[in-house]
Amino acid sequence: DRGSLVVLPVVVEDQVLGVIELMSFTPFTSVHRDFLEQLMETVGVNLSTIVANARTDELLDESQRLAGELRSRTEELQVQQEELQRSNAELEEKAALLVTQNRDIEAKNLQIEQARQELEDRAQQLALASKYKSEFLANMSHELRTPLNSLLILAQLLAQNPTRNLTAKQVEYAGIIHSAGSDLLQLINDILDLSKVEAGKMDLNPERVPLRRLLDYVEATFRPLTSQKGLAFTVSTAAGVPVDLVTDDSRLRQVLRNLLSNAVKFTEQGAVELRIEPAADDELPVSVRRGGPVVAFRVTDTGIGIAAENLEAIFGAFQQADGTTNRKYGGTGLGLSISREIAYLLGGALTVTSTTGEGSTFTLHLPVTRDDFTEQPASETPPAGAPPALPGPAPVRGPALLAPGNPAARPTRRLLVIEERPRGLLAVVAENAVTQLAADGGHGERTDIELIAVVGPQEAAAALAAQPFHCVVLDVDMADGDALRFLAAMDGDEALRTVPVLAHNNRRLHADEEGTLQELARRRPMELLSSLDELRERIALHLSAEQPGDVVPLVRGDHWAPAPQAIDTTLHGRTVLVVDDDARNLYALSGILELHGMTVLHAENGRKGIETLLANPAVALVLMDVMMPEMDGYTATARIRELPQYADLPIIAVTAKAMPGDREKSLASGASDYVTKPVDADELIACVGRWLNDG
Template identity: 50%
Template sequence: GEILELKTTINTMVDQLGSFAAEVTRVAREVGSEGRLGGQAEVADVSGTWRRLTENVNELAANLTGQVRAIAEVTSAVARGDLTRTVAVEAPGEVGALKDNINSMVESLRATTRANEEQDWLKTHLARISGGIQGRRDLTTVARLIMREVPPLVHAQYGCFFLAQDGAQGAVGSERSEPAEGEGPAPELVAIASYGLPDDPASGPRRFRVGQSLVGQAAADHRVIVVDELPPGYAPVLTGTGSADPSALIVLPIVFEGQVLGALELASLRPFAPLHRDFLEQFTELLGVNVSSLTANARTDELLERSQLLTAELSARSGELQARQRELQRSNAELQDKAALLADRNRDIERKNHQIEQARQELEERAQELARASLYKSEFLANMSHELRTPLNSLLILAQLLAQNSEGNLTEKQADYAAVIHSAGSDLLQLINDILDLSKVEAGRMDVHPEPVSLQRVLDYVDVTFRPVADERGLEFTVSGAPSAGEGLVTDEARLRQVLRNLVSNALKFTRTGGVSLRVQPAGPQEVPDSLRGAGPVLAFRVIDTGIGIPPEQLESVFDAFQQGDSGADRAYGGTGLGLSISREVSRLLGGTITAESTMGRGSCFTLFLPEHDGRTQARSGPDTAGEEQDGPAPAVTFAAPVDDEGLRDRTVLLVDDDTRNVYALTEVLKSAGMQVLTADNGEAGIRLLAAHPEVDLVVMDLMMAGLDGYATTRAIRAMPRMAELPVVVVTAKAMPGDRTEALAAGASDYVVKPVAPDRLLTALRTWLAPR
């Protein structure tokens, strides 16, 4: 009945409770004791509360299983090195805190791992590239290697390696952007390798001074320059199918111990990552050490190469020394045998050394005597020139005035006597000039003044000077020049005239029948003397005569001073034998030379070979004045009476000279031109006369006077009021180098050497007297 049902119900409940307890105990044991997850309580034929309790237990076990398994999976993944996983299951309370701690731990491990990986990446690539650099000794090769490796590594699309170089194109270091005062220019940063850059001149210069452009500024400041927003069109990155504009630029200086060795410039289509920037900064520091080491290695290699060359030379010399040593060893035996002999000879040598020392002292004394003699010779020549020219001046002027016979009170024969006196005096003047020229040549004091020269003008001068002489002697005389000869001739025209004058005068002197000719043409390659090889175009001035000729054995001696081809030629033809000697020395001063060819009885040919361009020396100080009055030989002279000159008539001249003969002669010349003459025999008297006669238009001044000489008198005149512009023409017998310069420096307006021809003196005065 009902009790049975109750019994059955209670028994059923007891069974279900036992089953439920058993299952819950089992699940608890598996989870708590055995550590197995995923177990579920299985109670059959339950419903209601027991079913809900079973489901709650199973849900609790399932939640715990999911949480633990999620945590286990993440921790297992972390253990395997997978740091991408996180615990995503929902868990409250302590399990949730555990989940958060595990996730925080994973994130920390992930950041640490990422940092370690970045450091590993940095160190790996730094080591790899540094290893690639090791062992290389050429900077250009290293720069190209860096440009191949670094830009792709930091995702750069172009790059450029700049090396600091000095003016000699060698690698250098610089600590400043500008050179200090007095030093050379600052080093330049020169691109020696690139990545992705086109070889296009339009892309801009690849060479910068330190401090110029961003590259130079980064080098000057020793700091990295980063530009993250580049303007469009800046250094586009080119590919085979198109182009793109980079957006980020970085410039890094390469520095070692404060010295800039170079710079790197990189550009990218996207901003540079911090990792890449760290890599570049560390790399440039490392690169500074490598570049410095490579530079030092290059210098070491250079020194090593020099050392090897020296070693080879030393080795070769060592071999020679060894060979000599063997020879010396062979010679030692002989030397030992001769030692006794040498001991005896040493005594003889000592005696001879004593004699040599005495001779040396005597030579030194002789040298001092020669130096004194040379000084005395120069002083003697200067004094001789002055003492001879002073009487010659009055002699030639008065002889010319007598020969002119302007008053008609002389017979024709008397006028001829005067002309002969003038001609003899002119010959004496030429002799004085020749002696002075020879003295200056021997002393090395003759100057040349190269300038463009008209060859035609020189030829015309020779023709006008010597044609009257040739006509008087009944000789044929021709002067000719090749059409293209001498168009660019640069030489000293006065010296060239002097040489040609001596050669032609010499040819006319030794020619009685036939003729004399001067021919000028370019010298052929085969005839140019060896001394002028490589001197450029050379002109040949040939003076050909049909005279007596010169014996072959005397062709060279005729160029010696005071020598002529025939020992009796000086008596038969006259002359001193100085002309050819002076001509050869002058030709050498002009950069040329003179050669001679001759056949006895048929004539001679003297050839002056002269370079068209004499660029060896510039004009030097101390112009030569000797000989400037005598431009040709002294033939029979024809004199014309002086012509009254409107420019000179009634002009007042003050003549200051202490030689009464010169005063007389010059006064007659000046009066013959219609001039008023005041005379003073010393400088003081001249100054007083000038102060008392303000109407004086010009002063003719001698230099060698007792008391106040011409130099001091001229300086005193220049110091007088209103006398700064008064013409002062020096007429003097001082004809040594430097005399003219000294006179002009004292204030003289012009310088004329005695003896002076009357027409030349009047021409000089006319130059300085302005028309009224």
Template identity: 45%
Template sequence: MIEFASVAAFSDLHLSFLERLVLTIGIAVNTIQANRRTEELLAQSQRLALELQEQSAELQRTNAELEDKAQLLSEQKGNIETKNREIELARLGLEEKAQQLTRASAYKSEFLANMSHELRTPLNSLLLLARLLAENSEQNLTPKQTEFARTIHSAGSDLLSLIDDILDLSKIEAGRMDVQPTEMRFSDIRGYVEQAFKPQAEEKGLDFQVEVSKDLPTTVVTDAQRLQQILRNLLSNAVKFTDAGTVTLRIGPAAENVVFDIPALTNARQVIAFTVVDTGIGIPDDKLSLIFEAFQQADGTTSRRYGGTGLGLSISRDLARLLGGTITVASMPGQGSTFTLFVPDVLAPDAVVAPLPPSPARAGLPSSLLMPPPEMPKPPEGPATPRLEGATVLIVDDDVRNVFALTSALELHGMTVLYADNGADGIRLLAEHPEVDIVLMDAMMPDQDGYETTRSIRRNHRFVDLPIVFLTAKAMPGDRESALTAGGSDYITKPVDLDQLIELMSSWISGSRHEENQ
């Protein structure tokens, strides 16, 4: 706004001039304002253009980065697809390997079962006939010849021990060795050990001692068969490698300063220590770990004095683990060795299938020294002195060598022996001879095996209570259960201990007759 003032009144001329001047000034002011606005708009346009240019450059950089990332993602996607294909191929390969391992395991198990049968079957007749010859009941052999027979029996027993050790090792490696916890009295363990090893020690002039601590409870809950097997191995080695001095088994609580890294021992209410101490040849320090490996011995040279396969300690270590325990060793060459088995006082029942009964010939010991395995059906109660004379036995077995050996042994006890080499003939003979008192049944036979034959016999109500004892070379896990499930009364693995067989047959026959007379 512009104001004009005058001391005198504005003339018409003045007013006309001012009107024209105002118009000119207005145009000038508008022009100035317009120019200023134009400059502002230009500056704003330039700023926007600059910002747009910067944003365009940023967008280009972003696009370039996105393109790089897209390329990288594309490459990663390709790599992932490649990896996925490789993983899929690897998975298929692993599945194929797993199937191959499963088949191989099945083949191995079948092979072991068949080899067990094929090796035990001839050993059965060999050991039985060697035993009969060594007894020389007809007194027609010279002392030298009976010694030959005893040597054959001893060598056969050693071969059986090796077979059993290899089978045990294979079962452990395959995870098929089961444990069955039962309650064992320490007094029974002591009696078993003294009866089994004191004569051997005295024969070598050794002092054999068993010391049981008074701080122990009356019993321990563990697998009796596996514990015995470990003690047999440790004590057999102690007697074997000791030429003079003492062999001692100490049974007591583990020392309080002993630290365990095995959960079953750290969580146990009490840890039991079975310590075998000898004054034998000892073991060098560099061999202490080696002796627990399969087929390894402290002295593996061709000039070594002591025999053996080197399986005993390896199997004992693995069995100790199955019992929730461990084995330690301390030794000084020339001064002796100390092996200690640590086991929990109570073993949790992890196994479902009971272990197989041991073969009496395994350790070269009488069957009476072996504690019976759990859950084995007990023969019926009979007279205190059962007699086999006059009894009739039916042997169903396709191996004539075993039949010959068994027949020779049983006839010496006054028994009448009938024989069938297959299941169908066995059923027929049984129907024709109702006087049969007991059946000895083989498991593996052509056409109709022992299991199906036994089931067929049991379907006849006349033979529901007839004692049927499986006398078989099948000694793999599950074989015993298969025999008992099929209807078998009892189960013994070949090669059999003749004394055990006679005692078992006497019990079943006497018990059966006792029930018939009631």
């Protein structure tokens, strides 16, 4: 049998939702088909409802999910909004704080501007005060030096006793006056040095400084002082110390001079030592300029020492370890302050260690050279092949001092000094002359000089018998007429009659002594000198001469007479105009010039000086004071230079002003030369002679 198959589509709104397939083993009747067709509509509606419901459920789920997400997003937005609100509040607070800070900054800027303006005003006031201080110091220097000038000149003239009418005690008084005046001058110079350092006006003159010359200077300067106090004195150098330094020689000497002077002053017994050695890096103070080797100058003494609390205070101006009014040791307390400042200017540092009652050690650390220093030509050149280390001080053999050199290669000249006591004043003067001569290189070929100091005629006779001498220095004031008997013995020996004798006397000689010396001076080379400075110069002159007879004596034959000072006869009869408002200076300067046979004219200010000059055509030179009333020396000099007939007239500015720029100002006004008060008599005459004789 065949079955029947009916396929009925489920259609809803013209959309087929599905197909129903029915199969029957019997044929479907029409009633069946109608029923099925009607049933399909119901099935379609139901099926569409089911699909719609399913879709509705899906959409509901999606809606619920989206609603959840929306709620979550809403919550997040609320949180963010709250954070934003807090941020806005914080920003508002910060903005308000910034406004407040801006107001504070503006107020502080105003205060800073006011403070800056005040600082500028104070800086101007300080600069003006510094200028006033410098001018005050310069003017006070003038006011102090003006009376000091006449005091020193007249004391020097009295001490030289040219007319031989003063007693030995009076000459001693004059020397004490000169010494006290020199101490006062040193105080003035210290105050000016301190002012220059504070104002940054201290000039440095770097040069190559041989340490050998420096050691000789220290030996010659401080050996007599330590010997006088009975102190041991040593100057030593360690291995590796360089031959020379590049520094300011005069300033370095000033520091060492101050340190050693203090060491001697504050040491009653024991020793003073200067030790020069390479400085270790770990000991260098922070202020020392590095970049090269550094030398340590250590000045050690066994004196009173310094308390720990005073180690820094002593470097302050006008400060001393003992500041009480009844202190034992004098002084102004300026030396160490100036020395520390100079050490800093030289690129070094000055430090101290000390124990009360045991002594002190002052150490000057100094660079061997400085890049910002311009080296000057060496004043002494070490021989080729010389080792880099500096040898120790010149050797001393008994009473003899041998100047540096090579005896095998150069001639040796011997100087004999005869005194009453070991290492007396004349030996010290001779050592100074020999040291200076060795430092300067002598005149021409370098020569070794051997200095032998003996006590009394017997030792002198033994020395003269043992070896030849180039020159003899004799103390005429030895007791019991020993000096005259010794001179007579020398005169009786043919071999010794040609040896020059420089005889020094410090007292007024009796008539018979003068007669004997005069008779000896006619027969042999002999000079009588009462000035130690002149004695030192004559020693250097005799030792520099090729032959003993090459030195022209101060006086000859019949014209021999004891003279304290060499008179420059070339100045005799020349006319000098002295322009100065201080009567004491006029008197003192006139005394110096008239002693050399010069005619002196006076004027009390620049205007009268010009009038006096015009009225006296014979004036050959003018000594012009700078600070005078009505018309000062600068103006007067410039006015004189405007007159054609005086374009070449020598005008020497004589002033007590010693501040930076004074020399340049004097020369710029037309002065030929410059002399600072207090005037040294010998230096003044040398300056006058230079312009009158060489002009």
